[in-house]
Amino acid sequence: xxxxxxxxxxxxxxxxxxxxxxxxxxxxxxxxxxxxxxxxxxxxxxxxxxxxxxxxxxxxxxxxxxxxxxxxxxxxxxxxxxxxxxxxxxxxxxxxxxxxxxxxxxxxxxxxxxxxxxxxxxxxxxxxxxxxxxxxxxxxxxxxxxxxxxxxxxxxxxxxxxxxxxxxxxxxxxxxxxxxxxxxxxxxxxxxxxxxxxxxxxxxxxxxxxxxxxxxxxxxxxxxxxxxxxxxxxxxxxxxxxxxxxxxxxxxxxxxxxxxxxxxxxxxxxxxxxxxxxxxxxxxxxxxxxxxxxxxxxxxxxxxxxxxxxxxxxxxxxxxxxxxxxxxxxxxxxxxxxxxxxxxxxxxxxxxxxxxxxxxxxxxxxxxxxxxxxxxxxxxxxxxxxxxxxxxxxxxxxxxxxxxxxxxxxxxxxxxxxxxxxxxxxxxxxxxxxxxxxxxxxxxxxxxxxxxxxxxxxxxxxxxxxxxxxxxxxxxxxxxxxxxxxxxxxxxx
Numbered sequence: 001x002x003x004x005x006x007x008x009x010x011x012x013x014x015x016x017x018x019x020x021x022x023x024x025x026x027x028x029x030x031x032x033x034x035x036x037x038x039x040x041x042x043x044x045x046x047x048x049x050x051x052x053x054x055x056x057x058x059x060x061x062x063x064x065x066x067x068x069x070x071x072x073x074x075x076x077x078x079x080x081x082x083x084x085x086x087x088x089x090x091x092x093x094x095x096x097x098x099x100x101x102x103x104x105x106x107x108x109x110x111x112x113x114x115x116x117x118x119x120x121x122x123x124x125x126x127x128x129x130x131x132x133x134x135x136x137x138x139x140x141x142x143x144x145x146x147x148x149x150x151x152x153x154x155x156x157x158x159x160x161x162x163x164x165x166x167x168x169x170x171x172x173x174x175x176x177x178x179x180x181x182x183x184x185x186x187x188x189x190x191x192x193x194x195x196x197x198x199x200x201x202x203x204x205x206x207x208x209x210x211x212x213x214x215x216x217x218x219x220x221x222x223x224x225x226x227x228x229x230x231x232x233x234x235x236x237x238x239x240x241x242x243x244x245x246x247x248x249x250x251x252x253x254x255x256x257x258x259x260x261x262x263x264x265x266x267x268x269x270x271x272x273x274x275x276x277x278x279x280x281x282x283x284x285x286x287x288x289x290x291x292x293x294x295x296x297x298x299x300x301x302x303x304x305x306x307x308x309x310x311x312x313x314x315x316x317x318x319x320x321x322x323x324x325x326x327x328x329x330x331x332x333x334x335x336x337x338x339x340x341x342x343x344x345x346x347x348x349x350x351x352x353x354x355x356x357x358x359x360x361x362x363x364x365x366x367x368x369x370x371x372x373x374x375x376x377x378x379x380x381x382x383x384x385x386x387x388x389x390x391x392x393x394x395x396x397x398x399x400x401x402x403x404x405x406x407x408x409x410x411x412x413x414x415x416x417x418x419x420x421x422x423x424x425x426x427x428x429x430x431x432x433x434x435x436x437x438x439x440x441x442x443x444x445x446x447x448x449x450x451x452x453x454x455x456x457x458x459x460x461x462x463x464x465x466x467x468x469x470x471x472x473x474x475x476x477x478x479x480x481x482x483x484x485x486x487x488x489x490x491x492x493x
Contacts, residue, residue, distance in 0.1 A: 003130065003157075006208040011124075011156050012038035014207070017046075018078070020056040020118050022148025024125040024158075026306035026333060027085075027259070027285060028064030028217040030141030032124045032158050034210055036067040043076035054078035058117060060143020060305065060333050061105060061284075061377065062086055064217030072098065081117070082108045083375040094371045102365060102372065105284065106337035106381040109147040113178055123152035126212075128163040134203035138171055139163040140216055140314070141306035142332045146173050146199045155206045161213045166321040171330045173199055187341055190254050190280040191301045193329060215311045220288070224265040227394050230425040232265030235350060235390060238421065238428045240275035242388070248348075254282040256342070256382045258351040259308070262392050264289045266350055271298035282347055284336050284378045286328065288313045294327045303329045305336040337381035349382035353391040353422075356447075357409045358440040358456065359468055360416035360431045362391050368479060369410030376413045384418045395424040395449035401487045405448040407459045408475035422447055436468040451489070458493045 012035060015021070025031025039055065046053035055071075056079040062068055068086035071077050075097065077089075082103040084090055092098040103111070111117050125145050129137040138145055139160060149155060174195030176182050186194045224232065242248045255270070257263045267289050270276050281290060281302040288309050293299035307330060309317070317324050335341070342349070354373060355363045363369075365376050383389040391414070393404045404424065416439070422429045427446035431439045444456045455478070463471040474493055481491040 003209045008034035008038035011035045012042045017053045019121040021122045023059045024145045025063040026060030026141035026143035027308040029306045029308045030139045031063040031067050033066040034212045037070050040070035040074035043074040083377050085374040102375040104380045105378040109334040112147050120152040123148040123155045126158045129165050134201045135198040137198050142330050149201050157209050164318045190282045190303045227425045228262050228265040232269035234423050235266045236269035236273045252279045253346045254280045256283040256347050256349045259285050305333040337378045339385040342385040346387040348388045349386035350390045351379040353393040359436045360419045360439050361409045362414040363409040363411045364413045366411035390421040392423045403452040462493045
């Protein structure tokens with residue numbers, strides 16, 4: 001059937017106050033851009049006229065500035081989930097202006113299917129191609145798009161000519177059934193495929209096509225500095241030692257890695273370590289560094305839900321698409337992050353912590369216990385089922401005024417039962433099968449900054465005895481010292 005072509009402004013005029021919308025995008029990759037921008041402009045006009053206008057928005061993870069940034073600036077969001085890294089949106093959430101739910105990313109499609117996130121009025125999804133029979137070829141991410149397209153009453157497609165139809169064959173679209181009809185997911189290696197190349201919808205649900213030609217709003221990352229380089233080397237050397245000890249098989253195991261400078265440093269160190277063989281990646285996001293490792297042979301295959309690469313790197317992929325079709329697969333996030341597959345494949349997870357306490361609990365989402373940084377993202381999906389779960393962090397922040405290692409985390413995302421290994425620039429704490437006291441000793445001696453070690457030992461010497469020695473009235477003394485005096489060094493035990 002022939003679809004109606006419309007402008008982004010005409011599409012935005014169809015949206016009503018209170019509508020619940022599933023947007024494409026997992027990071028800025030594959031995110032809708034033109035229509036959210038037009039919705040933001042409409043919100044400004046409605047507010048100027050004294051009328052209420054806010055929507056609910058669900059994506060795979062964060063969107064780009066043309067989704068999250070503009071909607072936050074316009075005060076256009078009543079509710080947002082499941083993850084957020086945009087500075088404007090984060091400010092709105094922390095100010096209480098936008099209601100937000102942080103959640104495990106693998107669970108978002110499931111919550112949608114179960115109805116916990118309400119009825120979806122619209123799916124607004126970026127595509128590289130749309131056929132007359134309703135086959136939609138997604139662009140650089142999958143995320144929640146298949147679920148949103150299935151559940152939404154109406155669909156608008158951003159047909160983005162920037163993205164090549166040559167992407168066909170890179171996606172593997174597979175959705176799980178709801179209980180009690182759910183079966184095992186038939187994926188047994190990182191490169192297995194079990195789904196379709198496109199998302200099939202009822203074409204009558206597609207009310208319009210908005211044609212665009214816009215790149216993903218993916219920024220680059222800083223070059224590794226001395227600290228992140230050392231963290232990467234410590235992780236790499238630990239994994240090499242594990243393989244030498246026979247705790248990692250000779251063919252190695254798939255890697256999951258978070259996003260950012262430390263993740264890039266870790267992957268770079270692994271790629272340059274002569275004791276680590278060629279390995280595969282089973283993760284949620286592929287960055288520029290992954291593409292480089294696929295090209296130079298350090299990595300043999302990469303599975304994810306999002307191709308979060310800069311424009312020059314994406315052009316490189318499109319120019320050599322035949323090579324990458326055999327190296328990359330993009331899956332829905334309920335598959336890329338599925339704990340069943342993490343456990344089956346024996347994933348080694350590597351994620352970043354904001355702070356770690358002396359017993360191995362990890363805060364990866366909040367600053368000083370209250371302000372959202374980004375969210376838990378997919379870290380919990382992988383950590384709780386990984387063969388080895390690793391958390392990395394520089395030992396200090398704010399020029400040394402904050403210690404990443406504290407008596408008790410101010411917000412708990414990952415419990416000591418899920419965290420196996422902690423790594424800073426100073427060393428590695430292997431917490432597996434250790435008692436609480438042994439964990440504290442390892443974290444202080446191996447990972448904490450030398451300038452904070454005596455302070456942390458003083459805390460441990462002062463606490464009430466027990467299986468997990470702790471004195472609650474003192475546990476946040478370091479946090480309180482920073483809040484009141486701007487320096488954790490001033491804590492007294």
